Amino acid sequence: MLLDITDPEQIASVSQRIADDPAGRPLRAVINNAGIAINAPVEVLSMEEWQRQFDVNFFGHVAVTKAVLPALHASGGRVVNISSIGGRIAMPTYGAYAAAKFAMEAMSDSLRRELAPHGVQVVVVEPGGVKTEMTGHGIERAKDTIATLSPTQRSRYGELLQAIINQATSFTDSGLSAEAAALVIAKAATARRPRTRYTIGRDAAVLTRLSRILSDKMLDRILAANLRPHYPKPHGA
Numbered sequence: 416m417l418l419d420i421t422d423p424e425q426i427a428s429v430s431q432r433i434a435d436d437p438a439g440r441p442l443r444a445v446i447n448n449a450g451i452a453i454n455a456p457v458e459v460l461s462m463e464e465w466q467r468q469f470d471v472n473f474f475g476h477v478a479v480t481k482a483v484l485p486a487l488h489a490s491g492g493r494v495v496n497i498s499s500i501g502g503r504i505a506m507p508t509y510g511a512y513a514a515a516k517f518a519m520e521a522m523s524d525s526l527r528r529e530l531a532p533h534g535v536q537v538v539v540v541e542p543g544g545v546k547t548e549m550t551g552h553g554i555e556r557a558k559d560t561i562a563t564l565s566p567t568q569r570s571r572y573g574e575l576l577q578a579i580i581n582q583a584t585s586f587t588d589s590g591l592s593a594e595a596a597a598l599v600i601a602k603a604a605t606a607r608r609p610r611t612r613y614t615i616g617r618d619a620a621v622l623t624r625l626s627r628i629l630s631d632k633m634l635d636r637i638l639a640a641n642l643r644p645h646y647p648k649p650h651g652a
């Protein structure tokens with residue numbers, strides 16, 4: 416059934432459909448997977464876009480989870496929240512996306528600790544680069560952003576945005592297939608004793624480990640060094 420997770424009426428009709436299931440089947444799991452990527456510097460992104468990013472990538476998932484929790488309590492089911500390596504590390508221009516994913520991580524931690532005594536498990540999945548339509552959509556949005564930059568914003572952020580587009584393209588080209596990612600998500604949803612967190616892809620596993628052990632300053636240097644080769648070459652270079 417089609418569902419816009421930012422529409423309270425549609426969410427209500429999903430929970431009603433679960434309650435009215437003629438076969439009385441229990442709800443095994445909810446996988447909060449929907450997402451959009453809006454990349455722009457904090458200074459440039461409009462408040463409407465900030466709101467939209469949070470509406471889809473965070474508040475929508477909170478609303479769906481709340482709506483299906485009665486069914487999950489009844490079934491001893493499971494919540495699987497799809498976060499991102501962006502829920503661990505916030506790269507430049509990923510402020511809104513990463514902020515919503517950090518929020519998803521925090522909400523998941525609270526929810527897990529609240530529901531554990533009641534037999535409902537909460538699992539977080541953190542993918543790195545996966546070949547899906549997300550990067551293409553994100554790149555289109557970033558290009559639109561570049562087109563609407565003021566001259567001052569362009570001088571500040573134009574090259575950064577182009578570097579992020581180039582990096583995102585190569586990140587996803589070397590990313591896992593959606594099928595490989597789906598297998599990990601299926602495991603998170605069905606394993607008898609699931610882990611609290613699953614990373615998807617070597618990039619996510621390495622970055623997650625680095626984020627735990629490195630100082631912020633060291634991480635800043637590594638992220639900047641990784642981005643440097645993706646900056647547009649000066650004319651004639």
Ligand SMILES: NC(=O)c1ccc[n+]([C@@H]2O[C@H](COP(=O)([O-])OP(=O)(O)OC[C@H]3O[C@@H](n4cnc5c(N)ncnc54)[C@H](OP(=O)(O)O)[C@@H]3O)[C@@H](O)[C@H]2O)c1
Pocket residue numbers: 418419420421447448449450451471475497498499500501541542543544545546547548549550552587590
């Ligand atoms: N791809 C990656 O490299 C990557 C990395 C880390 C994390 N993730 C996370 O993985 C999840 C899935 O992303 P993906 O890579 O599969 O991207 P995708 O191919 O763009 O799929 C995103 C899905 O979310 C749906 N969606 C968007 N807004 C929605 C709304 N308001 N209500 C209901 N559904 C909505 C889209 O439906 P429509 O097409 O109908 O709009 C689409 O099916 C996201 O949470 C994303 O943040 C992806």
